[in-house]
Amino acid sequence: MNSAAPASPAASQPGWSRESGGQNRSGSGETGVSRRARIGDAVLGWACRLSAALIALMLVSLIVVLVHSAWPAIRQFGLGFLVSSDWRANEIERPLRDAAGKLVLRDGEPVMETLAPSFGALPVIWGTAVSSALALLIAVPISLSAAIFLVRVAPKLRIAGAASFLIEFLAAVPSLAFGIWALFVLAPFFQNHVGPVLQRVFEPIPGLRWMFYETVTVAGRTVERPIPLTGRDLFTGSLILAIMILPIVTSVSRDVLKAVPRTQIEGTLALGATWWQSCVAMLRYGRSGLLGAIMLGLARAAGETMAVTMVIGNNNQISPSPFAPAQTMASVLANEFGEATEGLHRASLLYVALILLTMSLVFNVVARRLVVGKVGGVSH
Amino acid sequence: MPVSPLMTQPPTSAKPQPEPPQVELPARKRPIASVGPANASGGQYPVIDAIKRGETPEPRRHESVMGVPSILEVRDFQLWYGQNKALHGVTMPIAEGKITSIIGPSGCGKSTLLRSVNRLNDLVDGVRTAGSISLKGEDVYARGVDVISLRKRLGMVFQKPNPFPMSIFENVVYALRISGERRKSVLEAACEKALRQAALWDEVKDRLKSSAMGMSGGQQQRLCIARAIVCEPQVLLLDEPCSALDPIATLRIEELILEIGQRYTVLIVTHNMQQAARVSDFTAFMYLGRLVEYGRTADIFQLPRLRETEDYVTGRFG
Numbered sequence A: 001m002n003s004a005a006p007a008s009p010a011a012s013q014p015g016w017s018r019e020s021g022g023q024n025r026s027g028s029g030e031t032g033v034s035r036r037a038r039i040g041d042a043v044l045g046w047a048c049r050l051s052a053a054l055i056a057l058m059l060v061s062l063i064v065v066l067v068h069s070a071w072p073a074i075r076q077f078g079l080g081f082l083v084s085s086d087w088r089a090n091e092i093e094r095p096l097r098d099a100a101g102k103l104v105l106r107d108g109e110p111v112m113e114t115l116a117p118s119f120g121a122l123p124v125i126w127g128t129a130v131s132s133a134l135a136l137l138i139a140v141p142i143s144l145s146a147a148i149f150l151v152r153v154a155p156k157l158r159i160a161g162a163a164s165f166l167i168e169f170l171a172a173v174p175s176l177a178f179g180i181w182a183l184f185v186l187a188p189f190f191q192n193h194v195g196p197v198l199q200r201v202f203e204p205i206p207g208l209r210w211m212f213y214e215t216v217t218v219a220g221r222t223v224e225r226p227i228p229l230t231g232r233d234l235f236t237g238s239l240i241l242a243i244m245i246l247p248i249v250t251s252v253s254r255d256v257l258k259a260v261p262r263t264q265i266e267g268t269l270a271l272g273a274t275w276w277q278s279c280v281a282m283l284r285y286g287r288s289g290l291l292g293a294i295m296l297g298l299a300r301a302a303g304e305t306m307a308v309t310m311v312i313g314n315n316n317q318i319s320p321s322p323f324a325p326a327q328t329m330a331s332v333l334a335n336e337f338g339e340a341t342e343g344l345h346r347a348s349l350l351y352v353a354l355i356l357l358t359m360s361l362v363f364n365v366v367a368r369r370l371v372v373g374k375v376g377g378v379s380h
Numbered sequence B: 001m002p003v004s005p006l007m008t009q010p011p012t013s014a015k016p017q018p019e020p021p022q023v024e025l026p027a028r029k030r031p032i033a034s035v036g037p038a039n040a041s042g043g044q045y046p047v048i049d050a051i052k053r054g055e056t057p058e059p060r061r062h063e064s065v066m067g068v069p070s071i072l073e074v075r076d077f078q079l080w081y082g083q084n085k086a087l088h089g090v091t092m093p094i095a096e097g098k099i100t101s102i103i104g105p106s107g108c109g110k111s112t113l114l115r116s117v118n119r120l121n122d123l124v125d126g127v128r129t130a131g132s133i134s135l136k137g138e139d140v141y142a143r144g145v146d147v148i149s150l151r152k153r154l155g156m157v158f159q160k161p162n163p164f165p166m167s168i169f170e171n172v173v174y175a176l177r178i179s180g181e182r183r184k185s186v187l188e189a190a191c192e193k194a195l196r197q198a199a200l201w202d203e204v205k206d207r208l209k210s211s212a213m214g215m216s217g218g219q220q221q222r223l224c225i226a227r228a229i230v231c232e233p234q235v236l237l238l239d240e241p242c243s244a245l246d247p248i249a250t251l252r253i254e255e256l257i258l259e260i261g262q263r264y265t266v267l268i269v270t271h272n273m274q275q276a277a278r279v280s281d282f283t284a285f286m287y288l289g290r291l292v293e294y295g296r297t298a299d300i301f302q303l304p305r306l307r308e309t310e311d312y313v314t315g316r317f318g
Helices: A018-027 A032-082 A122-157 A160-172 A175-202 A234-258 A262-270 A275-285 A287-303 A306-311 A329-339 A343-371 B046-052 B110-117 B147-152 B168-172 B184-197 B201-207 B217-229 B247-260 B273-279 B297-302 B307-313
Strands: A092-095 A112-115 A213-218 A221-226 B070-081 B084-095 B099-103 B127-135 B154-157 B235-239 B265-269 B282-287 B290-296
Touching (some): A032 A343, A122 A234, A122 A275, A122 A287, A122 A329, A122 A343, A160 A234, A175 A234, A175 A306, A234 A287, A234 A306, A287 A329, A287 A343, A306 A329, B046 B290, B070 B110, B070 B265, B084 B110, B084 B127, B084 B282, B084 B290, B099 B110, B099 B273, B110 B127, B110 B235, B110 B265, B168 B217, B184 B217, B201 B217, B217 B235, B217 B247, B273 B297, B273 B307, B282 B297, B282 B307, B290 B297, B297 B307
Parallel strands (some): B099 B282, B154 B235, B235 B265
Antiparallel strands (some): A092 A112, A213 A221, B070 B084, B282 B290
C-alpha cells in the first residue's frame, strides 16, 4: 500500500502511516482539508504505536531492573538459591556442636561459630506452591460447578445475569478487605472451632500424625511437639486464596463452557446421557480452555500478597503440615522489604520477586494460549 | 460407484399439467414461511392459503400409508415455543422397518417434529406440547416417562456432524459407556458391528484410537450414524444428515441410509426432495407446522393428490 503514495505530497510526511496509503491514492490532488486530516491520522497512529511500545518497554525495563538489582544475590547464590532453605538476614554467632549434637568445649567455654548472612528461596517457593495448589484444590470444583450452573441452569431460572454479576463482583473486592476479614473472622473461627474438630477427627488416623506434630531440633536434641493451631497457617492462607481466585476461574470457565456447541450437548443427550453425563461431556469438550482458566487462577494465587500475608503466619519454614505457619514469595516480599537495608538481603528479595515474575509470566502465557481461540478472547 | 435403483426414478411429476404464467416463480428459495395475504397464490393453492390464514386443513393421508403396521404414532401433536405454535395437530403413523422422510420448506416444523420424538425439545425454554407421540404403544409424553431410557431406544443424527472430542472407538461406544458397560470385549464387538453397519469399518479399523476430530466431514457423519446405532435403536432419527456435506459424501450417506433401512426404522428430515425420493419408502409433506400430504414416496412424487405437493416436489413452489 505504501508504494502507491509517492506522488502525493502527504507521503513525504515523516509520520505517514501505512493505513492511510489507500486513502491517499484516491484522494491525491485534493485540498488541504484531507491533508490536515491525514496529518492528524498520522499523529494519532504514531501516538498509539508509541503507547503500545511503552507498555512493552515497561515490562522489559521491569525485568532489566529486577535482574540488575537482584544481581548480587544471583552472583552469590546462583541457582542454588532455588533449593536452599537458609534465610539469615544478619550474621549470627552460635555455639558450635559436633556431629552427635554435643557442645564443643574449649577450656570449659563453648566454642562459638559465626554464620554469615545467607538466603534461599526454597521455603517461600514451597509455601507458594502448596498454598496455590491447596487453593486450586478448593476453588476448582466450586468454580466448575458454578460455571455449569451459570451456563445450564441459571438461564432457565432467568438469574444468569444477576449470578454472574455477583460472582464477578467478588473479583472487585480489594484484597485488603479479604485479608482483614480472614484475619479477624476466618482465622479465629478456625482456631476455635474448625481446627480442634479437624484435629480430633484426623489425628487418630494412622499416618496423619504429621498434620498436627512437628519434629524440631532444640539445643541439639530432636523432639516432637504439637503444632499450635493458631488459625494463622498455610490452610487459612489457602482458603482465602481459594475465595479470591473463585471469580476469575468461574467467569473464564463460564465463557469456555458457553462456547461449547449446542450440538455437542444435544448429541450426548440424544444418546441417552443423563444431565450429569452431558455436563461431563461439556467439560471434556472445553478441557483445554478450562485448564487455561485454572492456570489463570494459579497465576493469581501465586502472586496474591496482602490477604495471604495477613493470615499465613509468615514463618520461613518447610513443614508438611497444612496447619503450620508458612510464607509465600509474595508475603516474604511484603513483610521484609521495608526493613531490608542490607545489600544482599534486598538483592535476595528481588531475586524472589524475579522468580515470582517469571512464574506468573509463564502461567499467564500458557493460560492465554489455552483459552484464547476457545472463547474468542478472554474477557476480564 | 453403485447407485441405488431408486435414484433412476425421475423426481418430476408424470402428470402433464398446463402451467398458468402467474405461478412461474423466479426463485425456488422464495421465503414462504411468512404469512402473506389470505389469497396469496391467486387461488392456485387452496390448502396453502388456508394454512396461511391460520387454519389446519385435514391432510391427505394416502390409504397406502395408513394400513402399514406402525412403530411410532403421532396423534394430534401440537407444540409451542413460548407464544409461537410450531406444530398444529400433526397426526401420522411411522411405518415399522421402513424409511419415512419428512419434507417441506424451512420453518415447516419438520425438525421440530423429529426432535419431539426423542424429547430433545424439552431442553428449549418455554416449550409446551399437546397430543401424543407413542413409541410401540407407549406415549413418550406421558407422566413419569424415563426420558433417558427413551432416548436410549432412539438414535439421532444431526445436521452437522458432531463427533465428540475423543477417539473414534470411544465415540462409537459412548452410548454403552454411559450405560455403565465396561467389558472391553463387549465394547470392541459392538464398535466393530456398528462401524461395519455404518460402512466405516474398513476405513478406520487401523486407527480406532485416533481422534474422531481428524476425520473428513462425511466420515464424521458416518461415525455419528455408527454411534447412533450402536445400541440398536428402535427408530433412527436423521435430522438433515447431509446438509453439511459435499455431493459425494452425501451420496455415500444416502447409500448407507438405504442399507441401514434394511435393519432399522428410519425417520429422516430433509430439505432435499431428490434425497427423499431416492431413499425413502414413505414421504410426508409439511407446511407451516401442518401435515399436508402423506403417502408412499412413489405416489407423493408421481401421483400426488394435491397440486401444492406436486408443485413443491417439482420445485415450482416453495
